[in-house]
Amino acid sequence: MKVFKYLLKNPLSSFGIVSLLLFVMVAALAPIIAPPQSFQLSPYETPRSSFWATPQAMSKDHFLGTTQGQYDIYYGLVWGTRTAFKVGLGVVLVSSIIGIIVGSIAAFYGGIIDEVLMRVVDVFMAVPFLIAAMVLTTLLGKGLGPMIIALSAFGWMSYARVIRSEILRIKEMEFIQAARTYGVNDFSLIFRFILPNAFFPVLVLATMATGSMVLAASALSFLGVGTEEGYADWGQFISYSRNWIVGQGDDPFKYWYTLFFPGMAIFLFVFSWNLVGDALRDVLDPHTIHK
Amino acid sequence: MVNYVFRRLLFFPVVFIALSLMIFSLQMLLSPVQRISAYITSNSELKGGREQIEALIKKYGLDEPFLTQYWEWIQNILSGNLGWSETARSPVSEVLISLFPATVELVILAFIPSFLGAVWLGTKAGANLNRPKDHAIRIFTILGWSFPTFVFGLIMLLIFYGYLNWFPPGRLSQWAVTEVESGNFIRYTGANLIDSLLNGRWQIFLDSLRHLIAPIITLTYVNLANMTRVMRTSMLETLRQDYIRTARAKGLSEKIVQNKHARRNALLPVTTMAGMELAYMMGGVVITETIFDYHGLGQFAAHAAANLDFPAVLGFALYFALVLVLLNLVVDLLYPLIDPRVVLK
Numbered sequence: 065m066k067v068f069k070y071l072l073k074n075p076l077s078s079f080g081i082v083s084l085l086l087f088v089m090v091a092a093l094a095p096i097i098a099p100p101q102s103f104q105l106s107p108y109e110t111p112r113s114s115f116w117a118t119p120q121a122m123s124k125d126h127f128l129g130t131t132q133g134q135y136d137i138y139y140g141l142v143w144g145t146r147t148a149f150k151v152g153l154g155v156v157l158v159s160s161i162i163g164i165i166v167g168s169i170a171a172f173y174g175g176i177i178d179e180v181l182m183r184v185v186d187v188f189m190a191v192p193f194l195i196a197a198m199v200l201t202t203l204l205g206k207g208l209g210p211m212i213i214a215l216s217a218f219g220w221m222s223y224a225r226v227i228r229s230e231i232l233r234i235k236e237m238e239f240i241q242a243a244r245t246y247g248v249n250d251f252s253l254i255f256r257f258i259l260p261n262a263f264f265p266v267l268v269l270a271t272m273a274t275g276s277m278v279l280a281a282s283a284l285s286f287l288g289v290g291t292e293e294g295y296a297d298w299g300q301f302i303s304y305s306r307n308w309i310v311g312q313g314d315d316p317f318k319y320w321y322t323l324f325f326p327g328m329a330i331f332l333f334v335f336s337w338n339l340v341g342d343a344l345r346d347v348l349d350p351h352t353i354h355k
Numbered sequence: 356m357v358n359y360v361f362r363r364l365l366f367f368p369v370v371f372i373a374l375s376l377m378i379f380s381l382q383m384l385l386s387p388v389q390r391i392s393a394y395i396t397s398n399s400e401l402k403g404g405r406e407q408i409e410a411l412i413k414k415y416g417l418d419e420p421f422l423t424q425y426w427e428w429i430q431n432i433l434s435g436n437l438g439w440s441e442t443a444r445s446p447v448s449e450v451l452i453s454l455f456p457a458t459v460e461l462v463i464l465a466f467i468p469s470f471l472g473a474v475w476l477g478t479k480a481g482a483n484l485n486r487p488k489d490h491a492i493r494i495f496t497i498l499g500w501s502f503p504t505f506v507f508g509l510i511m512l513l514i515f516y517g518y519l520n521w522f523p524p525g526r527l528s529q530w531a532v533t534e535v536e537s538g539n540f541i542r543y544t545g546a547n548l549i550d551s552l553l554n555g556r557w558q559i560f561l562d563s564l565r566h567l568i569a570p571i572i573t574l575t576y577v578n579l580a581n582m583t584r585v586m587r588t589s590m591l592e593t594l595r596q597d598y599i600r601t602a603r604a605k606g607l608s609e610k611i612v613q614n615k616h617a618r619r620n621a622l623l624p625v626t627t628m629a630g631m632e633l634a635y636m637m638g639g640v641v642i643t644e645t646i647f648d649y650h651g652l653g654q655f656a657a658h659a660a661a662n663l664d665f666p667a668v669l670g671f672a673l674y675f676a677l678v679l680v681l682l683n684l685v686v687d688l689l690y691p692l693i694d695p696r697v698v699l700k
Contacts, residue, residue, distance in 0.1 A: 076494075186366070187373040190676040192638045198660035199668055203384050279503050283642055286505050289661050302505060306646075309513045316517040323513065327506035335501035342497060 070347050071340065080339030087333060091145040098142040108143055108296045110135040119308055119322050129321045132304040135294060137321065141329050143296030148333055150208060151215075151281040152274040158216035160270055163223020168254050170224070171231035182228070185221045193218050194283060201289050211281055211290055219277065226269055230262035268344045275337035282330055298333075301326035363684050370676045375432070378669045379425050385663075387417040437673070438666030442659045447670035450655060455674075456545030457526060458644070458651035461567060462636045465574035470629050472579045474622065477586020481621070482613045484591060492583065499580025504573065508646035511569045522569040524648040531562045570647045574640060578632055585628045589621040596620075623694055630686035637682075638675035 071077045090097070100107040112134040113125070122129045128137040170181040197214040204210035234240060235258065243257050282299025284290035291297040305322035382390070391411050412418055416427060432438045436446030443450040480492035515522040527535060527547060534540055534556070535547070543553050547563035593599065594617050602612045641653035648654075652671065659667035691697045 076497075183369065184373075187370055187377075190370050190672075190679050191374065191377070192656065192672060192675045194641050195656045195660045195668065195671060198657065199378075199381060199663065202661060202663055203381060275501060282503060283505060286642070287645065287657050287661065302503075302509070306509065309509050310517040316513070320513075323506070323509055327503070327509070330503050331501060331506060334503070335497065338497050338501045342493075 067344070067347050071343050074343050074346075076339050077343030080336040080343070083332060083336040084340065087145055087149070087336070090142055091149055094142050094146055098139045108147065110140040110143070110294050110296050112136070112294070119305075119319050122321065128325050131301055131322045131326075132307060133294070135301070135304065137301065137325050140296045140301050141298065141325060144298045144301070144326075144329065145333075147208065147291070147295070147297045148278050148281075148330075151212060152278040152337070154208075154212040155215045155219060155277040155281070156270045156274050158212060159220040159273070160223045160266060162216065162220035163225075164227050164259070164266070166220070167224035167227030168231055168259065171228040171235065172250065172254055172258075178228075181224075185224050188218065188221050191218055194280065194287075197280065197284060198287060198289050201284055206290065206292050208291065211284055215277055215280055215284075219273070219280075222269060222273075223266060226265050227259075227262055230265055231258050234258050234261050264348055268341060268348055271337060271341035271344055275334035275341070278330065278337075279334055298326045298330045302330070360684060360688075363680065363687070367677065367680050370680070371673060374672050374676060375429055375669060376425070378665060378672065379428055382665045383421065383424075387412045390417055391415065432666060432669065437670040440659065440664055440667040440670070442662050442664045442667060443655065447666050450667070451652065451670055451674055453545065454650065454652045454655055457547075457649065458637065458640060458653065460546040460548060461570055461574070461644075461649065461651060462633070462640060464567060465571045465578065466629075466633050466636060468571075469575045469579040469582060472575070473582030473586050473629075474618070474625065476579070476583045477625070478590055478613060478618050478621070480583070480587040481590025481594060482609075482617075489587075492587070496580040496583045496587075499576050500584070502577070504577055504642045505646055507576065508570070508573045508643055511573055512646065515569050522565055524566070524569075524646075526563065526566055526650055527559070528562050528566075531559050534559060566647075566649070570640075570643050570649055573643050573646075574636065578636065582625060582629060582632060586621065586625045589624045590617060593617045593621040619693070623690070626689060626693060627686055630682045631679075634675075634679045634682040637678045638671075 071081060095107065101111055104111060113130065113136070114134045116134055117132055119132055120126060120130045120134065126136050126138065128141070131137055131140075166181055166185070170178040196218045197211075200214035200217060201210045204213060231254075240253070240257060243253060248257070281290060282297070282302065285297050285299030286303045288303065291300055293300075302323065305319070305326065308319035308322050310316065388408060391408060416424060419427075436448040437451075438447050439445075440447045440450055476492050476495075480489045483489045511522075512524065516524065535542075535550075540554055540556070540559075541550070543550050548560060548567070551557075551559035551563060594613075599612060599617055602616045603609075607616075638652070640651065641657045643649070644651045644654040645657055652674070656668070656671040658664075659671065
């Protein structure tokens with residue numbers, strides 16, 4: 065609760081929280097503010113008014129204009145908010161679970177198990193993240209699920225390291241020794257006594273990672289291995305704008321809206337997560353709070 | 356010291372085995388039928404339908420146990436030039452060597468301003484904690500690291516190419532490419548800036564510089580933001596030390612305390628991070644290179660990954676691991692120079 069108060073008092077993080085709440089509202093209200101049409105197979109398929117290549121400027125039918133292939137930008141951005149939350153939170157959830165399991169096993173049992181697991185972490189750290197995620201997404205087939213798996217598979221290492229060092233610190237504390245002499249078994253020692261105390265550093269890491277994972281996911285879409293063509297996904301929309309940013313001879317900014325709106329959406333989303341994460345880290349580090 | 360270097364380098368074979376196993380397992384996710392396509396060069400080999408395919412799978416041993424196949428594959432990769440890259444249509448090692456100078460040229464030119472800028476901005480922010488200067492720098496850095504590289508890069512293109520037409524994408528203009536590939540231009544290093552100077556060709560030098568500026572700005576901003584944050588935190592940490600209080604109590608000016616006493620110590624964590632950052636840049640300017648159509652390692656690797664060109668991906672991963680290990684080593688060796696308290700064991 066004290067944490068939450070601090071977040072709301074700090075102007076930067078309160079801006080982040082408010083803006084995230086707005087994103088949540090857009091995502092929740094998507095079926096109302098951008099109703100899917102009856103011919104759509106899934107609400108995530110952005111409707112297109114025709115098959116022309118050239119983007120069309122803002123009009124009454126297309127609130128924010130259409131991008132390459134006549135995909136409606138407004139619709140794509142609204143439903144893309146859901147995609148962003150799914151990817152960001154999905155990747156953070158899966159990778160933190162992997163990281164927590166690996167990290168706690170390493171720290172708790174120590175010795176050779178710790179050594180081996182930490183070398184595995186080192187090896188994963190030496191993998192070029194984006195390239196590896198591209199390969200795995202391509203192998204698993206395009207779409208949200210494969211993207212989440214691929215980004216988690218190469219993004220769990222920092223959680224493992226943080227959890228490991230936290231547990232090593234907490235393990236030596238007196239209340240753990242007390243619980244041990246009391247006869248608590250390993251499993252509940254980890255889950256009921258140690259992990260709750262190591263929760264905060266992981267929370268900071270996860271908050272910061274949500275933004276960067278959304279960035280990574282849209283980079284995948286941008287590079288052409290993310291979601292299916294036409295899927296409501298911000299990265300996808302930015303990749304459409306690529307062919308149009310130079311505009312036409314006499315009017316270089318003619319198609320500015322194809323880049324501006326999706327770019328703003330990603331930027332604001334990531335920015336808000338980072339603002340909250342940055343403030344959380346300040347709370348965690350007692351030095352930086354000054355009254 | 357020699358012992359230490361040796362032990363660090365020992366990590367490399369471990370990484371090699373692990374990476375190759377990892378990439379090979381990814382490859383094995385595909386069925387033998389899917390993998391056979393890599394061995395087939397013409398349609399005539401496929402005449403005979405299903406039986407022919409089965410025979411081919413037998414012939415190349417694609418139904419053997421995992422370890423047998425892995426052994427075959429790894430021998431192949433090690434015996435010749437890291438294998439054949441289907442996307443580049445040449446041996447992997449040759450592609451990597453030919454693209455390396457392009458990426459290094461870009462990365463070094465972006466790294467230097469971002470490192471110096473980060474040290475400068477981070478010192479300023481840390482010394483002015485919670486004052487307007489600090490807030491401005493913090494917002495600038497959070498903006499930088501929230502801004503998607505591809506959006507920033509596209510905006511650069513929009514302004515500097517679409518509107519002003521100053522900095523076109525690519526590595527060289529068409530006329531310069533013709534010049535460079537002609538017989539009377541000697542390729543010393545493969546880096547356009549250096550080669551054109553050595554050949555005494557000012558126009559080519561200016562042309563390649565013109566193509567480098569926009570990607571350099573993009574890369575610099577993104578990396579500057581990350582390093583500034585670390586520098587700021589580290590500066591805050593240092594300014595709280597007792598010896599800083601002593602320095603102030605001695606009556607030294609704030610400028611000397613900050614720039615001479617505090618900054619030097621605050622540099623330690625930033626150096627480690629800068630080493631990592633440089634390594635990641637060397638292996639990961641994928642997006643920047645793709646946007647600016649800059650033919651370097653990142654663009655090649657992205658292309659190879661999207662086309663599941665496994666030898667190329669492994670080659671790239673090995674290159675990256677090597678860069679990472681070497682740069683970490685360099686940072687470790689630099690450490691005792693910056694901080695005499697550190698002794699390598």
